[in-house]
Amino acid sequence: xxxxxxxxxxxxxxxxxxxxxxxxxxxxGTVNLFWYVQYPGQHLQLLLKYFxxxxxxxxxxxxxxxxxxxxxxFNLRKPSVQWSDTAEYFCxxxxxxxxxxxxxxxxxxxxxxx
Amino acid sequence: xTGVSQDPRHKITKRGQNVTFRCDPISEHNRLYWYRQTLGxxxxxxxxxxxxxxxxxxxxxxxxxxAERPKGSFSTLEIQRTEQGDSAMYxxxxxxxxxxxxxxxxxxxxxVV
Numbered sequence: 001x002x003x004x005x006x007x008x009x010x011x012x013x014x015x016x017x018x019x020x021x022x023x024x025x026x027x028x029g030t031v032n033l034f035w036y037v038q039y040p041g042q043h044l045q046l047l048l049k050y051f052x053x054x055x056x057x058x059x060x061x062x063x064x065x066x067x068x069x070x071x072x073x074f075n076l077r078k079p080s081v082q083w084s085d086t087a088e089y090f091c092x093x094x095x096x097x098x099x100x101x102x103x104x105x106x107x108x109x110x111x112x113x114x
Numbered sequence: 115x116t117g118v119s120q121d122p123r124h125k126i127t128k129r130g131q132n133v134t135f136r137c138d139p140i141s142e143h144n145r146l147y148w149y150r151q152t153l154g155x156x157x158x159x160x161x162x163x164x165x166x167x168x169x170x171x172x173x174x175x176x177x178x179x180x181a182e183r184p185k186g187s188f189s190t191l192e193i194q195r196t197e198q199g200d201s202a203m204y205x206x207x208x209x210x211x212x213x214x215x216x217x218x219x220x221x222x223x224x225x226v227v
Contacts, residue, residue, distance in 0.1 A: 004156070032213060043118075044157070044205070044218040051213050090156050099170050100212055101147065104156030 002027035004093050006105035013081050014113050021076040021108050023091030030096040033074040035065055036104075039087045047089075050074065051096075061085070083114045118219035120206050126225045127196055134192045135222045139208030146189050147216065148181055149205040150174065157205055163189060196226045 007022040025031065035047040048059025055067040065076045074091060091105040119138040127133050139146045144165050149157035160179070161171045165186035175181075178196075183189040193200055203223050207216040 036218075043220040044207075046215050046217075049215060092156075096213065099162060100145075100209070100214075100216075101159045101162060101170065102149075102157070102207075102216060103159070106154070107156050 002093055002095065002103050004091055004103050004105035006091055006108050008108045009106065010109050012111045012113065015083055016080050019078040019081050021089055023074045023076065023105055025072050025093045027093065032094045032096060033067055034092040034102065035059065035076050036090045036092060037087050081112050083112045086110060086112045118206055118208055118217050120219040120222050122222055123220065124223045126227060129198060129226055130195055132192065132194045133196060133224065134190055135204055136188060136190050137206030137219060138188045140217055143208035143210055145209050145211060146183055147207040148191050149207065151203040151205055198226045200224060201226045
């Protein structure tokens with residue numbers, strides 16, 4: 001069974017700092033990759049996704065992620081965070097099969113200090 | 115709002131009682147998923163439907179759990195004889211089919227006392 005690891009459980013940054021959240025998965029086959037965000041009191045929302053093609057994926061709100069197949073990684077980046085980016089971030093993987101069920105990492109709680 | 119809708123948002127129940135949650139997916143989505151999320155963890159897959167057919171169930175879905183999607187639209191998740199370990203956020207998601215984005219509802223938070 002596949003698994004997803006997010007290395008940082010809690011991250012605290014000041015506004016305008018750069019962000020990189022790590023995500024590694026364990027599965028040797030073809031996967032789809034996602035980053036979801038959950039703002040306080042809100043539902044999970046998709047930030048960006050990778051199915052195929054250009055491994056550098058751009059999402060909403062200035063986020064991007066790079067799929068490095070050789071490292072089984074899909075790290076999330078943002079060059080300059082804002083206070084409004086305070087949220088919990090989840091990396092997820094689905095197999096490229098009929099069900100496409102998502103396997104999530106444990107999440108990273110980001111706090112951005114104004 | 116045309117997103118995924120879940121009801122109720124919160125449920126407190128006594129141990130041993132049965133509870134039922136409802137999920138209304140986005141109307142044109144033929145796939146519906148249930149996940150469970152406990153504090154400090156990411157969501158874990160429970161089961162999914164394609165139209166009215168339940169196609170896969172996780173090992174997490176014990177015999178006390180049952181899910182239905184009778185007409186291929188809304189779905190219900192029932193937990194019988196609730197235990198304290200069932201306390202969690204139960205999330206519903208839907209999508210159009212293979213390799214498409216899943217949209218999540220706001221979840222039902224279950225507390226078993």
